[in-house]
Amino acid sequence: MKFIDEFRNAEAAKELGARIRRAAGRAAGKRLRLMEVCGGHTMAIHRFGIPHLLPEEIELLSGPGCPVCVTPTTYVDLAIRLGTAPCGGPEVTLATFGDLYRVPGTDGSLEDAAAGGLDVRVVYSAMDALRIAQENPEREVIFLAIGFETTAPGTAATIREAAAGELHNFRVLSGHKTMPPALRALVDSPEVAVDGFILPGHVSTIIGSEPYEFLAREYGMACCVTGFEPTDVLRGILALVQQVVEERPAVENAYRRVVKRAGNPLAKQIVDEVFEPADGQWRGLGLIAESCLAVRAQWEAHSVEPPDPRIPSAEHEACRCVDVLRGLVRPSDCSLFGKVCLPDSPVGACMVSNEGACAAYYKYGPGRRDDD
Ligand code: SF4
Structure with missing residues (x-):
């Protein structure tokens, strides 16, 4: 339990809270709006009661960090349509992560569709979906691939595996999204007022911290990559407050035990081999250029055409x-x-x-x- 004890130490958390209050006190009454863009951080912040340790000058906001939340209704609608076997074609099985199962589409969720007879299986990984295809050669299995850069390598590896095994009944509906274009869209939006970003820990293990540097360089935005334990989050917040009050925007890395500036080269290489950037629709942010991952033509036998990115999500x-x-x-x-x-x-x-x-x-x- 060494790491739990170290990163959940109550005294260390209180001390960080005190340092944050002292640093925020130098902001001359300015309200500091800090946004987390990772669902794991959203949960950690509220689970560990982080807001209670912060002075009132600091406001924590949640951004587009939950992959299920930013997946538009058009994706769910298309998945349900695909699950309805074309006349004379093979029966279709949809394989999905549990989180997506209950997301409302225009006329109901995958759960509703399953209740109406669609074959929808909940899986924990793309490889689980591949196994369903191997065990059911008479059916076409479509894996509903959503998630940010963290889950894309697993999907890419599975597509390669399907191709190597000539598994013709396995395809992927890619809904994968990438975080840096979404962050640019956020700071470009005149409605959004943010002083700093708590950058995502999991995504950054794959892409590294370098892809965020434009935020500090071009927008003067305070940024810090951090982890998910209470002292990780507090260290990230302290770094952001110090950057703002000292007017020295940067991309700091408070999660060095996991995240490198260059990320994970092997994971990036396999994603680049299988996917290419494509325009995509985000719930909340709308159409963002080159913010999604489309399966490259080389692997098209294992992909399904995604929804038209120009059609907005209907809420x-x-x-x-x-x-x-x-x-x-x-x-x-x-x-x-x-x-x-x-x-x-x-x-x-x-x-x-x-x-x-x-x-x-x-x-x-x-x-x-x-x-x-
Ligand atoms: S209806 Fe309101 S509470 Fe429910 S998900 Fe939408 S914004 Fe959140």
């Missing part, structure tokens, strides 16, 4: 997910939060995923049911 009219994902409102500002929209009956994607901001607020944050 429930009262759901504020698109604003939550840009840090414009808090989940508890949504009129449905905790009343109509609950983890067991989610109205929007941000309440479905374990990494969604609405789910995190409901479970741990202000406005949760226990506070009513």
Whole structure:
């Protein structure tokens, strides 16, 4: 338990909280808006009560860091359409991560479609989906590949494996997304006011810290990559506050035990071999150029044409997910939060995923049911 003890040490956390308060005190009353862009951070921040250690000058916002939350309704709709076997074609099995299973599409979720007879299997990895294809050669298996740079290498390796094994009944509907273009879209948005980014730990293990350097260089944005334990998050926040008050924007790395500036070359190489950048639609952020990963033509036998990126995601009219994902409102500002929209009956994607901001607020944050 060495690492747990070290990174969850209460005294160390209090000391970091005190240092953050001293640093924020030098901000001359300026309100500091810091955004995390990783669902793991969203959960860690609320689970460990980090906001309670911070001075009121610091506001923590959640951004587009939950892969399920940013996956548009068009993707879910297309998956359900694909699950309906074409006349005379093989029966289709959809293989999906559990988080995506309950995300609402225009006319219901994959869970609803499964209740109506679609064959939808929940898997933990792309390789699990591949095994389903191997065991069911009479069926076509479509893996619903969502996630950021963290999960893309696994999908890429699985596509290569399918090709090597001539597994013609395995295909991938790529919904993979990449974080740096989304961050550029956020800072380019006139509505979004952020002083610094808590950069994603898991994504950065793959891509490294270098791809974020444009944020400091071109936008003067404070940035810090950090991990998921309480003292990791607090160190990241301290680094951001110090950068802002000292007016020295940079990309710091407070997660050096895992993240290198250059990332993981092997993982990047396999992703580059199988995928290429493509325009994509994000819930909350809209169409972002070259922000998604499309399967290269060389591997097209194992891919499915993704949804038209120009078609926006269609949300429930009262759901504020698109604003939550840009840090414009808090989940508890949504009129449905905790009343109509609950983890067991989610109205929007941000309440479905374990990494969604609405789910995190409901479970741990202000406005949760226990506070009513
Ligand atoms: S509480 Fe539910 S309806 Fe409201 S923004 Fe979050 S997910 Fe959407």
